[in-house]
Amino acid sequence: MKAIETRKLTKKYKDKTAVNGIDLEVEEGELFALLGVNGAGKTTTVRMLTCLSEPTDGEGYVKGHSIKNEKSAVKRIVGISPQDTAVAGNLTVRENLEFMAKVYGFTGNRVKGRADEISEVFGLGEVENSRAKTLSGGWKRKLSIAMAIIGEPELLFLDEPTLGLDVLARRELWKSISGLKGKMTIVLTTHYMEEAEELADHIAIMINGNIEAYGTLHEIEEAAGKQGLENAFVEIAERSMGK
Amino acid sequence: MSRIIAFTTRNIKEMLRDPLSYIFCLGFPIVMLLVMTLVNSSIPPEANMTVFRIDNLCGGIAMFGLTFVMLFTALSVSKDRTCAFLVRMYATPMTSSDFSLGYLLPMLIISVVQMFITFTASFVISLMTGVSLSIPGILLSIVTLIPAAVFFTGIGLLFGTLFSDKAAPGLCSVVISLGSFLGCVFFDADSTGGIMLTVCKCLPFYYCTKAARSAAALDLSAENLLIPLLIVCVSAAVITALAIVVFNSRMKADLA
Ligand SMILES: Nc1ncnc2c1ncn2[C@@H]1O[C@H](COP(=O)(O)OP(=O)(O)OP(=O)(O)O)[C@@H](O)[C@H]1O
Ligand SMILES: [Mg+2]
Numbered sequence: 434m435k436a437i438e439t440r441k442l443t444k445k446y447k448d449k450t451a452v453n454g455i456d457l458e459v460e461e462g463e464l465f466a467l468l469g470v471n472g473a474g475k476t477t478t479v480r481m482l483t484c485l486s487e488p489t490d491g492e493g494y495v496k497g498h499s500i501k502n503e504k505s506a507v508k509r510i511v512g513i514s515p516q517d518t519a520v521a522g523n524l525t526v527r528e529n530l531e532f533m534a535k536v537y538g539f540t541g542n543r544v545k546g547r548a549d550e551i552s553e554v555f556g557l558g559e560v561e562n563s564r565a566k567t568l569s570g571g572w573k574r575k576l577s578i579a580m581a582i583i584g585e586p587e588l589l590f591l592d593e594p595t596l597g598l599d600v601l602a603r604r605e606l607w608k609s610i611s612g613l614k615g616k617m618t619i620v621l622t623t624h625y626m627e628e629a630e631e632l633a634d635h636i637a638i639m640i641n642g643n644i645e646a647y648g649t650l651h652e653i654e655e656a657a658g659k660q661g662l663e664n665a666f667v668e669i670a671e672r673s674m675g676k
Numbered sequence: 677m678s679r680i681i682a683f684t685t686r687n688i689k690e691m692l693r694d695p696l697s698y699i700f701c702l703g704f705p706i707v708m709l710l711v712m713t714l715v716n717s718s719i720p721p722e723a724n725m726t727v728f729r730i731d732n733l734c735g736g737i738a739m740f741g742l743t744f745v746m747l748f749t750a751l752s753v754s755k756d757r758t759c760a761f762l763v764r765m766y767a768t769p770m771t772s773s774d775f776s777l778g779y780l781l782p783m784l785i786i787s788v789v790q791m792f793i794t795f796t797a798s799f800v801i802s803l804m805t806g807v808s809l810s811i812p813g814i815l816l817s818i819v820t821l822i823p824a825a826v827f828f829t830g831i832g833l834l835f836g837t838l839f840s841d842k843a844a845p846g847l848c849s850v851v852i853s854l855g856s857f858l859g860c861v862f863f864d865a866d867s868t869g870g871i872m873l874t875v876c877k878c879l880p881f882y883y884c885t886k887a888a889r890s891a892a893a894l895d896l897s898a899e900n901l902l903i904p905l906l907i908v909c910v911s912a913a914v915i916t917a918l919a920i921v922v923f924n925s926r927m928k929a930d931l932a
Contacts, residue, residue, distance in 0.1 A: 483767045487932050505769065513767045519760035521686055523693040528686075535682035536768050564693075584768070 434497050436461045436588055436618040437482060441491035444477050451477040453642035454491055459635070464610075464619040466633035468626070468666065474642040475622035476516055479590050482620070483513045496587060512586030514578045516593045516622075522566030526557055526576055529565055530583055537584030547583060555579045555609055571602030575609060582613065589613065591621040595628060607631055626663045636662070638669055645673045679770055683778030684785075687752060691786065697748055701786060705741035705794040709733065712862075713801050727864045731809050734798035735817055735888030736861035739881070741790050742821070742828040743855045747848040749783045749832025754841040766931060772924045779836075780829050780916070787825035791818045810894065817891040820901070823909045824884040828855075830916035837923045855881045880911035 437459035444452040452474045459465045467475050480486035482493055484504045493500040495507045520529050530548040539547050552558055555575045560568060565576060574594060582589055594610065595603040610632060613619060623629055629636050629650075636653055638646040646653050646669045650662060657665035691697045709730075716728035726732055756762045765775070795814045802809035831851060835844045856862060859881030865873040866886075876882040883904035890900040 485763060485767055485931060508767060508769055511767065513764065515760045515764050517760035519764040521690060521761060523690040524686060528689065532682055532686050533768075536679050536765070536770060538678065538769070540678060580764075 434461070435459060435494075436463075437465075437493070437495055437620070439482075439491065439493040442478070442481060442488055442493050443490035444474075444481060444486065445489040450642050452481070455639075455642075455644045457637060457644065457647075459618060459620060462615060462618055463634040464614050464621060464632055466629040466636045467620065467622040467639055468624065468629045468636055468662075469622070469639035470624050470670075473624075473639040475639060476592055478639070479513070479592050479620065479622060483511050483590055484508055485513075510587040511590060512581035512584055512588070513590040514574075514581040514592065514594060516596065518570075518573045518577045520565040520573060520576050520580065523564060525562050525564055526568070526572075527552070527561045529576060529580060530557075533580045533583045551579045551583050554582075554612065569602075571598050571605065574598060574602075574606060578606075578609070582617070586617060588618045588620070591619065593622055593624070595623070595625065603628075626661075626666060630662045638666060640670055640673050643673070645669050679774045680777050680781065683770065683774060684781045687779060687782040688785065690752060691748060691782065697786075700744040701741065701748060701790050702793055704744060705737050705790065706797050708737050708740065709794065709797050709801060712737070713805065717805075725864075727860075727862065730798055730802045730805060730807050731892060732864075732889055734795055734802075734809065734814075735821075735892050736859065736885045737798075738791050738794045738817070738821055739824055739859055739884045739888055740852075740856050740861050741794055742787055742825050742884075743848075743852040745783055745787050745790065745825070746828040746832040746835075746851065747845060748786075749779065749829050750836040750839070750844040750848050751841060753779055753833055753836025754839060754844045757836070758841050763930070766927065772927045773920070775927070776833065776920045776923050779833050780826075783829040783832065784822075784825055787829065788818070788822070791821055791825075809892065813892045813894045816894065817888045820887045820891040820905055821884070823905065823912045824888070827880060827884070827908060827912035827915055830912060830919045834915065834919040834922055837919065837926050854879070858882060859885045861885060880908055883907040883911075 435458050437457060439455055439457045441454040442452060443454045467478060469475050477486065481488050482495060482500060484500055484507050488501065496510055498506040500507055524532060527548060530551055531544050534544045534547045552561060557575065557579060560572055578591060578594060595606050598606065621632065635649060637644050646656055654660060654665050657668040659665045659668045712728045712733050713730060719725050795818060799809055799814060835847055839847060858876045858879050860876055865876045887901055887904040887908060895901060
């Protein structure tokens with residue numbers, strides 16, 4: 434079974450087609466990057482796959498569960514770190530983690546245990562007692578991702594996880610994300626070429642709501658006839674404009 | 677249930693760590709009690725005006741305090757809605773009733789705490805001013821005000837769901853003013869009578885205060901306690917049901 438499969442998945446707003454009948458396949462356990470510029474439809478795709486937005490047309494399956502008809506099954510197995518960092522500002526890092534653990538059904542000692550584990554994975558120990566709203570952008574993002582995986586999701590969605598971070602914080606976060614590879618399937622959206630190059634097993638290039646290229650980095654370079662993801666991306670973007 | 681408790685705990689913590697909540701929810705009623713008691717002491721006895729006397733005042737101020745809890749409910753719901761936090765929570769196993777109850781419950785707890793503080797302060801003032809205020813009366817008054825607390829947190833949830841964190845406070849202050857005025861916190865419509873009393877009787881605020889005052893005086897008559905209380909209970913049920921329905925439909929719309 435694929436981790437994700439979509440068939441002609443479509444989202445239309447009044448006069449705008451945000452996602453235009455895309456067919457995606459994400460393999461079990463891989464890190465999949467959805468690469469695209471602002472407004473390409475990345476967030477809309479992620480929202481549909483996490484049951485935060487109803488598809489206008491088409492279907493999507495997350496681990497075989499329909500995103501239209503089996504929402505609660507889907508919600509149980511996905512975790513999402515939204516594009517806008519969403520943490521409870523007046524709670525400490527620790528309290529945020531324990532709160533999320535409880536929401537995902539952990540009880541008693543397991544709450545603390547799970548928060549400890551996750552805190553360890555992301556090295557959140559040193560800021561554990563800080564209020565979330567006082568954290569720097571990098572720490573906030575780490576916390577937000579930590580909150581997304583505390584429920585032990587089979588599938589993790591990271592919507593532009595390194596947006597707005599400085600170069601050091603970005604590298605640091607890449608390390609944390611790499612550390613998660615293999616433990617769960619990860620779908621990451623980004624408009625940073627290096628990020629997709631560095632982290633992804635498979636890349637899909639999204640332009641104006643369409644998937645214009647799909648494959649490993651090598652396959653995409655080959656299809657575009659260009660070296661480097663950035664060159665390949667520009668080539669593919671120009672071709673799709675020409676169409 | 678554990679999700680509701682988790683969300684309730686989070687909401688209480690968020691509120692307890694906001695200094696404004698102490699000023700408005702806890703400090704304000706006490707300040708009002710003190711100011712009005714001072715006012716009362718300068719009213720000559722022959723004026724025969726007892727609305728500011730602590731035994732009458734406490735029920736009204738307690739009800740007035742609840743309107744600030746309403747403001748805070750509206751603020752915390754609308755703030756969560758404007759930031760991405762609620763959207764993230766939508767992607768978890770939280771259901772819409774988990775959300776509604778998780779917002780209402782903490783505010784009810786805060787309401788009860790606030791009432792205890794208001795009435796404790798009132799009791800101290802009653803001892804100092806030599807006005808009789810009985811402990812059973814106080815306890816009964818707090819119980820009587822619980823439906824009022826439900827009513828006001830319900831309005832808070834409703835406003836917080838419908839309006840932005842910019843618009844909600846303004847609308848709440850309209851209700852706060854209406855509540856204090858038409859709730860007869862600072863004057864006695866029963867003795868004024870006339871059109872004023874008629875208007876007061878059209879809205880639930882008047883009945884909240886009336887029931888609370890009667891309870892504090894251990895006046896258990898149907899006319900003064902039971903009927904007003906019933907009206908408050910019905911209003912609370914209607915508003916809360918409405919708030920929950922509106923929250924559900926808003927959540928559905930957000931996820932469309
Ligand atoms: N609720 C909405 N109503 C109307 N149009 C919308 C809505 N949400 C998104 N869109 C439009 O759909 C298109 C795709 O938006 P989306 O947020 O999915 O892009 P994105 O790839 O995530 O971009 P970004 O890098 O800016 O986050 C955009 O043109 C956007 O304006
Ligand atoms: Mg986006």
